[in-house]
Amino acid sequence: MAEKYKKIIPDMDVNPKKDSHEDDRAVVTDIEKLIEPPEKPAKDNAITVAKIEKAVRSTDIAMVLMIFAIIVFGLVVLYSVSGPDAYGQFQDSSWFLTRQIRFTVVGLIMMLIVAFIPIEFFAQKWVAISAFVLSFGLAFVTLAMGVGREHGASRWINIGPIQLQSSEIIKVALIVAFAGYRATVARMRADGKIREPKSDLMKFIKSAMIDFIIPVGMCVVVDIVIVLQPHVSCFIIIAAVIFMCTLVSEIPLKSWLTGSFILILLGGALGAVMLAMSPADTRDRFMKNYAHVFKRLQIFNADEEEEDEESTLTKDDTRQVDNAHNALGSGGMWGVGLGNSRSKYNYVSEAQNDYIFSIYIEETGFVGGVILMLMYLVMFFLCLRVCWRAKDVFSRTIATGCTALIFVEVLMNISVELQVIPATGVTLPFISYGGTAQISLLIAYGLIMSVSRSGTVRPSKKPNTSDEKALKPGV
Secondary structure (H helix, E strand, O other): OHHHHHHHOOOOOOOHHHHHHHHHHHHHHHHHHHHOOOOOOOOOOOOOHHHHHHHHHHOOHHHHHHHHHHHHHHHHHHHHHHHHHHHHHHOOOOHHHHHHHHHHHHHHHHHHHHHOOOHHHHOOHHHHHHHHHHHHHHHHHHHHHOEOHHHOOOOEEEEOOEEEEHHHHHHHHHHHHHHHHHHHHHHHHHOOOOOOOOOHHHHHHHHHHHHHHHHHHHHHHHHHHHHOOOOHHHHHHHHHHHHHHHHHOOOOHHHHHHHHHHHHHHHHHHHHHHHHHOOHHHHHHHHHHOHHHHHHHHHHHOOOOOOHHHOOOOHHHHHHHHHHHHHHHOOOOOOOOOOOOOOOOOOOOOOOOOOHHHHHHHHHHHHHHHHHHHHHHHHHHHHHHHHHHEOOHHHHHHHHHHHHHHHHHHHHHHHHHOOOOOOOOOOOOOOOOOHHHHHHHHHHHHHHHHHHHHOEOOOOOOOOHHHHHHHOOOO
């Protein structure tokens, strides 16, 4: 009988009792939902304790401890070195220290904000474009309206009561712009949005143009504007940092060599044409802008045994370098004691900036110099580990560029103090006084920490072989 009804009404259930019970349960369930509505699921973007714990666990604690240690160390050194100069200028021996603490607090806050932002955020196209526009705009504005000619170059711009050293911001911005460009090209190639020409020659030229000439050319344009200020030390630093970025950003060797040859050829041709077409007074004015550079080279190449009649240098020209060198030698093994330096009493001008390492060595000696070098060395290997573990082109380029920025400046400052290279005006990272430099370098360090948190491939842990053996039968 049931089969008969199923044939007539196939969708109807022939068991009425079962239907009535199920309908009753459905009604009860619906009433319960009305009385006690279900809890709303937590939003993914909500800040929870679990997310905070996960963020803390993913943070490289060693890098955090290292930056705080070297910053505190630097503040102590700065206070010891800058006291006499600060009291002579502002009647307050802690004037430089107080301002540096403010800059450091701002820089640390920005460093932590950048560190906890996923590195993928900075890989977006609009971030790279904004970074390049910012770097070029700051370089051009500094060239046109910069101040600081008494120091040999227009390195600062005034924005109301705030004075910025634009070159420090440009260094970090160019790293982000270059890395963002390379990441964008990699994504477009993966999505098939870059069409390859049919001809092998055109394919070769297009690859060199896209991979090398365009990104490096943009950085070269900004670098040329900087050297026209003239700011030669920043020009050298940017060139070295971008060179390191090109080595790790997966640019093919053929594109690298071809692009370098084309850029050098174009640069030489444009320079020769401009030199030939410019009038004599323009060339003389141009050379006068670099008079301080030539004098530094002359001081570096000066022979101590050279007779005074044969040299155009005076005692005052070489006083800064000679006194800094004497301060280095007078420290001995243990130094004269923290705060007991004699050279900081106007024997070495700007002791809190360019020549802070010499005064520090005079006060702490060879042992103090070794301690500082070890701290930088530990920081360098921590940053190098992040570069090695980077998971993609953008993360690796960002980490390498920021690491190179910090430690190229360390090497240049110490090399000047040891008279290995001519004077450059480069400060010692995290030790020397300087607001813009301190904040910019802390942001660069924050980018390295961001790569460490979200842009690296963690080494996989090997399974415990003893546990596996225990699970096997008969063992």
